[in-house]
Amino acid sequence: xxLSACARACRQLxxxxxxxxxxVFRPQDGEHxxxxxxxxxxxxxxxxxxxxxxxxxxxxx
Numbered sequence: 001x002x003l004s005a006c007a008r009a010c011r012q013l014x015x016x017x018x019x020x021x022x023x024v025f026r027p028q029d030g031e032h033x034x035x036x037x038x039x040x041x042x043x044x045x046x047x048x049x050x051x052x053x054x055x056x057x058x059x060x061x
């Protein structure tokens with residue numbers, strides 16, 4: 001995972017000045033985003049990938 005502007009964002013967070021702060025998370029080297037709903041009940045069904053449709057990011061097939 002590659003993060004841009006992360007160190008600056010952390011400094012701003014500690015100082016309480018985060019309005020307008022932007023951090024970019026970018027997968028690399030074949031990585032992909034995996035998002036889960038933490039409070040979703042476990043229904044024992046298999047997880048199915050869903051495209052995110054993010055600009056500049058090619059969703060895996």
